[in-house]
Amino acid sequence: MEMNASYTSFVAVGDSFTEGMSDLLPDGSYRGWADLLAARLAAREPGFRYANLAVRGKLIGQIAEDQAPAAAAMGADVVTLVGGLNDALRPKVDMGRVRAHLEGAVELLAPSCKHLVLMRSPGRNGPVMKRFRPRMEELFGILEELAGRHGALLVDLYGAPVLGDPRLWDVDRLHLTPEGHRRVAEAVWQTLGLPAEEDWRAPLPAATAPGWPVRRAEDLRFARQHLLPWIGRRLTGRSSGDGRPAKRPELLPYGTPPLS
Numbered sequence: 369m370e371m372n373a374s375y376t377s378f379v380a381v382g383d384s385f386t387e388g389m390s391d392l393l394p395d396g397s398y399r400g401w402a403d404l405l406a407a408r409l410a411a412r413e414p415g416f417r418y419a420n421l422a423v424r425g426k427l428i429g430q431i432a433e434d435q436a437p438a439a440a441a442m443g444a445d446v447v448t449l450v451g452g453l454n455d456a457l458r459p460k461v462d463m464g465r466v467r468a469h470l471e472g473a474v475e476l477l478a479p480s481c482k483h484l485v486l487m488r489s490p491g492r493n494g495p496v497m498k499r500f501r502p503r504m505e506e507l508f509g510i511l512e513e514l515a516g517r518h519g520a521l522l523v524d525l526y527g528a529p530v531l532g533d534p535r536l537w538d539v540d541r542l543h544l545t546p547e548g549h550r551r552v553a554e555a556v557w558q559t560l561g562l563p564a565e566e567d568w569r570a571p572l573p574a575a576t577a578p579g580w581p582v583r584r585a586e587d588l589r590f591a592r593q594h595l596l597p598w599i600g601r602r603l604t605g606r607s608s609g610d611g612r613p614a615k616r617p618e619l620l621p622y623g624t625p626p627l628s
Contacts, residue, residue: 372562372563373560373561373562374412374413375409375412375413375416375445375446375482375483375560376413376415376416376417376445377416377417377418377442377443377444377446377619378402378405378406378409378416378417378418378419378444378445378446378447378448379418379419379420379421379439379442379444379446379447379448379481379619380402380418380419380420380421380422380447380448381421381422381431381435381436381439381447381448381449381450381451381473381477382421382422382426382431382435382449382450382451383422383423383424383425383426383431383450383451383453383454384422384423384424384425384542384543385400385422385450385453385489385544386400386401386402386420386422386450387420387422387423387424387615388401388402388403388549388615389424389538389542389543390538390540390543390544390545391544391545391546391549392546397615398615399546399549401549401550401552401553401556402553403420404549404550404553405553405556405557406418406622407622409446410622415621416621416622417444417619417620417621417622418616418620418622419439419442419614419616419617419618419619419620420614420615420616421435421438421439421614421616421617422450422614422615423435423612423613423614423615425454426451426454427451427454427455428451428452428454428455428466428469428470428473429455429465429469431449431451431469431473432451432470432472432476435614436449436472436473436476436477437476439480440476440477440480440481441480442480442619444480444481444619445481445483446481446482446560447481447483447484447485448484448486448487448556449473449474449477449484449485449486450487450489451470451473452469452470452507452510452511453489453504453507455507456500456503456506456507457500461503463503463506463507463510466510467510470510470511470514471514474486474514474518474520475518478518478519478520483520483521483560484518484519484521485520485521485522485523485560486515486520486522486523487522487523487524487525487556488508488511488512488522488523488524488525488526488527489508489525489526490526490528490531490532490544490548490552491504491526491531491532492532492534492537492542493532493533494534494541504526508526521559522559523552523555523556523559525552525555528555528569529569529571530551530568530569530570530571530572531544531548531551531552533571533572535572535575536548536551536572551568552568554566554568555568
């Protein structure tokens with residue numbers, strides 16, 4: 369990897385993690401690590417262009433079929449592909465099909481750009497993580513294999529203990545806080561060979577854990593506001609991204625409003 373490299377364009381592909389949930393802006397939209405990274409890259413390169421095709425709730429088959437061909441056609445310097453975790457977190461999943469979709473997307477994207485970036489996604493410490501850890505690690509093994517085979521860069525967020533700290537996760541326990549997204553942006557920035565501005569792996573300051581009554585109240589709020597609606601969508605075959613367009617579907621100069 370060339371150190372202090374220059375990049376003229378960036379396309380982000382994926383699901384809610386790349387869309388930017390839960391890095392909420394005052395206008396009700398989401399920012400997230402990809403937008404933060406694009407802003408930093410744009411500050412280095414006049415005329416820098418950026419597209420974000422990610423849509424919350426998408427499975428890897430949908431990402432491979434809908435987003436990957438559009439991203440490949442854009443011919444960007446950098447493409448990030450993050451997907452498969454929504455599949456792995458479902459009660460039932462065919463990991464063979466997940467592998468096939470990932471292979472198809474990587475085979476399409478890798479030749480289309482200067483640098484394809486894959487990620488081992490972070491996971492919040494807790495009982496959900498324990499239950500799905502074997503499946504997640506199988507997914508990450510597939511990504512490592514594909515990165516090695518196709519010369520893609522691999523960002524190991526899963527291997528950074530700080531990104532498992534519950535304080536870096538929103539109340540829905542599925543999406544990072546603004547600080548979490550900021551650290552992910554720094555991790556990708558450094559992986560692209562750009563000068564580090566901070567240690568994104570640095571642990572948070574020590575803090576006193578909340579007592580049982582507080583934890584119980586948080587658990588009940590989480591179940592009511594997030595877990596039960598999520599289960600409802602799974603039972604009815606719906607997704608939070610149904611009918612939702614990509615946040616930035618065209619590769620436009622950074623700062624240009626997305627086309628409606």
